[in-house]
Amino acid sequence: MQADLTAFHVENQPFEGFVFTDVSLVEFIDQAVDRGIDEFYVFEDRTAEGGVDFGGVCYIHGERAHTRYVESDERLGPQQEQSESRGSVGMLGGFGRDxxxxxxxxxxxxxxxxxxxxxxxxxxxxxxxxxxxxxxxxxxxxxxxxxxxxxxxxTDPEEEKRLARIAYEDDRFHRQFNQTDTEMLLEELDVEYDPDLVRMDEVHKRAKSLLKINK
CATH class of the missing domain: 1.20.5 (Single alpha-helices involved in coiled-coils or other helix-helix interfaces)
Structure with missing residues (x-):
C-alpha cells in the first residue's frame, strides 16, 4: 500500500536519538510508516565538487530522533527504492564514495x-x-x-542545573516553552553564563523536568 510521505532536506541530525544499524534503509522507512510517521528528514554532506559524501534519513518518534545512516556501500537507486518502500522518501541513491x-x-x-x-x-x-x-x-x-x-x-552540569532552576522559577516559564523560548527568557533575565560551558538543550530539558515534577 502506497503511503503519502514528506521528506525535508536538512544539514544534520539531532544527536540525542537512536541510530539504527541492523535494518536496511527500506526496512527502516517501512517500520516508521507502520508507526504512523509521514514526515522524514533527509540529510547529506556534499563534497567540494558537489557530490554526496555522507547522508541518511531521520524521523522523530516519541520526541527522539530515529536515524538510519546511508553507508558507503549502499547505493539504492530511485526505481529500486520506490518499488520496495511505501513512500516517496526515496531518491537517496549515490550516498557514499570510496x-x-x-x-x-x-x-x-x-x-x-x-x-x-x-x-x-x-x-x-x-x-x-x-x-x-x-x-x-x-x-x-x-x-x-x-x-x-x-x-x-x-560542559558544567552544575551550571546547567542553575540555569534550569532560574528558568523554571520564573512565572513566565510554562509547558509550551521550547528551547529558544528558554534561552530568550534567560537573556531577558540578564542571567550571566558562559555559553561554552552549558548545553542550552540540556538546560531546557532540565527546566521542563522541574516543571513536570513540581507543578
Whole structure:
C-alpha cells in the first residue's frame, strides 16, 4: 500500500536519538510508516565538487530522533527504492564514495582518541560501534561524534542545573516553552553564563523536568 510521505532536506541530525544499524534503509522507512510517521528528514554532506559524501534519513518518534545512516556501500537507486518502500522518501541513491587511505587512518585515530580519552561520555552503543564497526562508519559521522562529545566534556552540569532552576522559577516559564523560548527568557533575565560551558538543550530539558515534577 502506497503511503503519502514528506521528506525535508536538512544539514544534520539531532544527536540525542537512536541510530539504527541492523535494518536496511527500506526496512527502516517501512517500520516508521507502520508507526504512523509521514514526515522524514533527509540529510547529506556534499563534497567540494558537489557530490554526496555522507547522508541518511531521520524521523522523530516519541520526541527522539530515529536515524538510519546511508553507508558507503549502499547505493539504492530511485526505481529500486520506490518499488520496495511505501513512500516517496526515496531518491537517496549515490550516498557514499570510496575512502582514501588518509581517511581510513583518520577514522582509526578519531575512534582511538574517543575510546581512550572520552570513554566516560560514550553511550554503550557508541562504544560498541567504535570498537567493532569503525570501518563501516563515515569519517564525517565520527568527527561529528567527536565534536559533540568534546563539547559535552567541557560542559558544567552544575551550571546547567542553575540555569534550569532560574528558568523554571520564573512565572513566565510554562509547558509550551521550547528551547529558544528558554534561552530568550534567560537573556531577558540578564542571567550571566558562559555559553561554552552549558548545553542550552540540556538546560531546557532540565527546566521542563522541574516543571513536570513540581507543578
Amino acid at each position: 575512502e582514501s587511505e588518509e581517511e581510513v587512518q583518520r577514522k582509526k585515530e578519531v575512534a582511538t582518541e574517543l575510546l581512550n580519552q572520552y570513554a566516560d561520555y560514550l553511550e554503550e552503543s557508541e562504544r560498541f560501534d567504535l570498537e567493532n564497526r569503525v570501518e563501516s562508519m563515515r569519517l564525517r559521522q565520527l568527527e561529528r561524534m567527536q565534536e559533540r562529545i568534546e563539547k559535552e566534556a567541557r
